[in-house]
Amino acid sequence: xxxxxxxxxxxxxxxxxxxxxxxxxxxxxxxxxxxxxxxxxxxxxxxxxxxxxxxxxxxxxxxxxxxxxxxxxxxxxxxxxxxxxxxxxxxxxxxxxxxxxxxxxxxxxxxxxxxxxxxxxxxxxxxxxxxxxxxxxxxxxxxxxxxxxxxxxxxxxxxxxxxxxxxxxxxxxxxxxxxxxxxxxxxxxxxxxxxxxxxxxxxxxxxxxxxxxxxxxxxxxxxxxxxxxxxxxxxxxxxxxxxxxxxxxxxxxxxxxxxxxxxxxxxxxxxxxxxxxxxxxxxxxxxxxxxxxxxxxxxxxxxxxxxxxxxxxxxxxxxxxxxxxxxxxxxxxxxxxxxxxxxxxxxxxxxxxxxxxxxx
Amino acid sequence: xxxxxxxxxxxxxxxxxxxxxxxxxxxxxxxxxxxxxxxxxxxxxxxxxxxxxxxxxxxxxxxxxxxxxxxxxxxxxxxxxxxxxxxxxxxxxxxxxxxxxxxxxxxxxxxxxxxxxxxxxxxxxxxxxxxxxxxxxxxxxxxxxxxxxxxxxxxxxxxxxxxxxxxxxxxxxxxxxxxxxxxxxxxxxxxxxxxxxxxxxxxxxxxxxxxxxxxxxxxxxxxxxxxxxxxxxxxxxxxxxxxxxxxxxxxxxxxxxxxxxxxxxxxxxxxxxxxxxxxxxxxxxxxxxxx
Amino acid sequence: xxxxxxxxxxxxxxxxxxxxxxxxxxxxxxxxxxxxxxxxxxxxxxxxxxxxxxxxxxxxxxxxxxxxxxxxxxxxxxxxxxxxxxxxxxxxxxxxxxxxxxxxxxxxxxxxxxxxxxxxxxxxxxxxxxxxxxxxxxxxxxxxxxxxxxxxxxxxxxxxxxxxxxxxxxxxxxxxxxxxxxxxxxxxxxxxxxxxxxxxxxxxxxxxxxxxxxxxxxxxxxxxxxxxxxxxxxxxxxxxxxxxxxxxxxxxxxxxxxxxxxxxxx
Numbered sequence: 001x002x003x004x005x006x007x008x009x010x011x012x013x014x015x016x017x018x019x020x021x022x023x024x025x026x027x028x029x030x031x032x033x034x035x036x037x038x039x040x041x042x043x044x045x046x047x048x049x050x051x052x053x054x055x056x057x058x059x060x061x062x063x064x065x066x067x068x069x070x071x072x073x074x075x076x077x078x079x080x081x082x083x084x085x086x087x088x089x090x091x092x093x094x095x096x097x098x099x100x101x102x103x104x105x106x107x108x109x110x111x112x113x114x115x116x117x118x119x120x121x122x123x124x125x126x127x128x129x130x131x132x133x134x135x136x137x138x139x140x141x142x143x144x145x146x147x148x149x150x151x152x153x154x155x156x157x158x159x160x161x162x163x164x165x166x167x168x169x170x171x172x173x174x175x176x177x178x179x180x181x182x183x184x185x186x187x188x189x190x191x192x193x194x195x196x197x198x199x200x201x202x203x204x205x206x207x208x209x210x211x212x213x214x215x216x217x218x219x220x221x222x223x224x225x226x227x228x229x230x231x232x233x234x235x236x237x238x239x240x241x242x243x244x245x246x247x248x249x250x251x252x253x254x255x256x257x258x259x260x261x262x263x264x265x266x267x268x269x270x271x272x273x274x275x276x277x278x279x280x281x282x283x284x285x286x287x288x289x290x291x292x293x294x295x296x297x298x299x300x301x302x303x304x305x306x307x308x309x310x311x312x313x314x315x316x317x318x319x320x321x322x323x324x325x326x327x328x329x330x331x332x333x334x335x336x337x338x339x340x341x342x343x344x345x346x347x348x349x350x351x352x353x354x355x356x357x358x359x360x
Numbered sequence: 361x362x363x364x365x366x367x368x369x370x371x372x373x374x375x376x377x378x379x380x381x382x383x384x385x386x387x388x389x390x391x392x393x394x395x396x397x398x399x400x401x402x403x404x405x406x407x408x409x410x411x412x413x414x415x416x417x418x419x420x421x422x423x424x425x426x427x428x429x430x431x432x433x434x435x436x437x438x439x440x441x442x443x444x445x446x447x448x449x450x451x452x453x454x455x456x457x458x459x460x461x462x463x464x465x466x467x468x469x470x471x472x473x474x475x476x477x478x479x480x481x482x483x484x485x486x487x488x489x490x491x492x493x494x495x496x497x498x499x500x501x502x503x504x505x506x507x508x509x510x511x512x513x514x515x516x517x518x519x520x521x522x523x524x525x526x527x528x529x530x531x532x533x534x535x536x537x538x539x540x541x542x543x544x545x546x547x548x549x550x551x552x553x554x555x556x557x558x559x560x561x562x563x564x565x566x567x568x569x570x571x572x573x574x575x576x577x578x579x580x581x582x583x584x585x586x587x588x589x590x591x592x593x594x595x596x597x598x599x600x601x602x603x604x605x606x607x608x609x610x611x612x613x614x615x616x617x618x619x620x621x622x623x624x625x626x627x628x629x630x631x632x633x634x635x636x637x638x639x640x641x642x643x644x645x646x647x648x649x650x651x
Numbered sequence: 652x653x654x655x656x657x658x659x660x661x662x663x664x665x666x667x668x669x670x671x672x673x674x675x676x677x678x679x680x681x682x683x684x685x686x687x688x689x690x691x692x693x694x695x696x697x698x699x700x701x702x703x704x705x706x707x708x709x710x711x712x713x714x715x716x717x718x719x720x721x722x723x724x725x726x727x728x729x730x731x732x733x734x735x736x737x738x739x740x741x742x743x744x745x746x747x748x749x750x751x752x753x754x755x756x757x758x759x760x761x762x763x764x765x766x767x768x769x770x771x772x773x774x775x776x777x778x779x780x781x782x783x784x785x786x787x788x789x790x791x792x793x794x795x796x797x798x799x800x801x802x803x804x805x806x807x808x809x810x811x812x813x814x815x816x817x818x819x820x821x822x823x824x825x826x827x828x829x830x831x832x833x834x835x836x837x838x839x840x841x842x843x844x845x846x847x848x849x850x851x852x853x854x855x856x857x858x859x860x861x862x863x864x865x866x867x868x869x870x871x872x873x874x875x876x877x878x879x880x881x882x883x884x885x886x887x888x889x890x891x892x893x894x895x896x897x898x899x900x901x902x903x904x905x906x907x908x909x910x911x912x913x914x915x916x917x
Contacts, residue, residue: 009777012747012780013777013780067452067583068452068456070453070457077591103784113610119639120639123388123394124590124594124635124639126396126457128632131587134624135625135628137775138621138625138628142621191765191766191767191772192765195768195776196751196775196779197762197764199751200750202744203744203752205741205743206742206743207742209735209739210735210740210741212724213702213723214727214732214753214819215724215725215727215755215819216724217724224762226758246437254583257403261458261461265458302473304473304477307468308465308466308468308469308470310462310464311463312466314458315463318459319444319448320453
């Protein structure tokens, strides 16, 4: 066990509590940067996909994990981010600007939608956002003039300062570009957590009534959380659409948002690590399943198997490890650090009374 | 004349939505859990009947299969509550929502694995042809669906008004703690509510399957049923049925009179309108928290 | 002019009159207590001041500001902080983070600045930490500083809630039953803290409390409520010996037995 000695307030404000922690994450980042030299193009593509899922997941994590508002409609915002980015690029806007603008546009529209949506609680919000995701699918078809409808669109080539970034010809550049976005989003997320707004998000999640008594404007805070979350998810959507090369309304069906929710729950709600761990699971589960199916001599993919396995995992996690993979890791780490003094009930959950949603 | 035709087929669809919504609201009212798998329950009930009745599977007579399906679905609902839902008792609604969505995926996969993914039709005694009244063509199925729904509604109403267990369910739904103090075994009652919801889902599934072919993705109509439940207001069982009927009727009319593509949007657009202007549905049951 | 003024405030829930023509004024620097049996409308009065409820009629002013024109989240901005009867802390957060939320009313930075962690955010954060560490020192919360609320005993949570209210550097502190559920020693500590809060921090305190022992020791002025209306007002001793108060606590029969009804003090 390490005992931190704190000598100034900056110790608590800093991103990393100590040198050891800093070197750990620095090493992780260095590994991520040199990854293209270590693995082949196929796995590099998978790694890129993990990072893209992580961006989208961080967006939803901010809303669901941090602010406690469930959304089953984030596929709509991924679609919005993707279409706005591509449409801007087609209009001749340079990629970097179009990409950033897509995040801003998605964030603003998300915040506008949030104003009525966030008066709703729990299940109402879940259903309203689910309806939003389904509507988005239909709206893409109805506005086929711009979106290409069911025929979809092809992602235009990306060029940054004259350098072409392409998934197939320069996968390493593509990977580094996505990595840059991931690092940026993660840093912003961390910055938020150590600032008043991040604490206000958590306050709204834990007790709206006392958040109000501390001077936090609930509606405003939720709207900000929703807008920010949509902006990040929109960036993730833009990356996902561009990465897949071609996309249509089906790419962003409501099942995508459900997958996103499942991902952050399996990873661990309320932590940045959770978004990354969840992204790893989402990206590699199909691989693992097809390898297993291949080993069992079933070459043909079984429809719905992936979703079902994911579903079983999710049920298992909610029943036995509500803190997700990250929570499990924390427990293992504490066990090892304190060995042999760890007690079984150190992480015991408090028995919670039924929190009725009828009283608000 | 085709207004009547649209109305009848819309009402028949609406009955199915309404019944799924009813199961949803039943569970919500009694346990505050939100069963996003209710649509998949319906689909499961339909396939179970199909598996028992259709000649290519078990091939037993419809009226014999019916009680069997009800028993299986009831037991399934009860066990689900016992094994899964009770373990997350007191956790946030969000985790229950996610849990039941996951459950829906599992059910869909299981049904696909057992009965395949091709659309199939149930050999239902309700399905025989159309009747012509003047210029109007009415499906007998549609009329039968409406009739069955009316009967089921009356039965449920009597059940809640007259029987001891029905009253206990009502009490438990209005104030869990008080019901517990009054000696009502709240946990068992909740289990029975899940069982009842399973049976209602089975009825909805059989009606749905009588109207046309079903496949494992039929459970997605559950989403329309949630919309119906919210439109009607979560607090009330008649509200859920009414919401279902509204959604059911809106669809064919929107398809008829609006440009193509709009009919899918109509129920959700209505849902969002209701949520914006009457956030807790038409029969609200929300009070301010006391501090 | 007194700091907080309630004038003829009435609140009805349906047919029930929870607060009936209540008037009170709290002077700057006072410790003022509301006492009365359960359901007398004490917490309701707090919720009216916090603007969780809107009165049916009457006026509430704080330092010349009309509170009825404000939304609940704007009230703390004037320097009114409060605690709750059934502790309302942020359970998933640590003690430190809870106290930092108390500083929210001093937030001047924008979302964009915070996302980029610009120097202004850092300097404000330092100021927030300084204020919070002072509170932690004052309330002896060091041992629990980095622990999550979910694992803390009741007594400590009560203190954390007091700390969160203090961290906002209020002018008026509303304490809803600060001593309920506390042990004898903890109540003793609470008494000293309330004394210090008034004396050294210059904060005016309005509290709801059942423990007449505590009220007698720390309060300058007491107002007894029953069924939403004022029964008596004065010094603790005056109110305790007031016949109407004794009647409200013990029933009318007790009045005839005279002033030796010790039940009031229990």
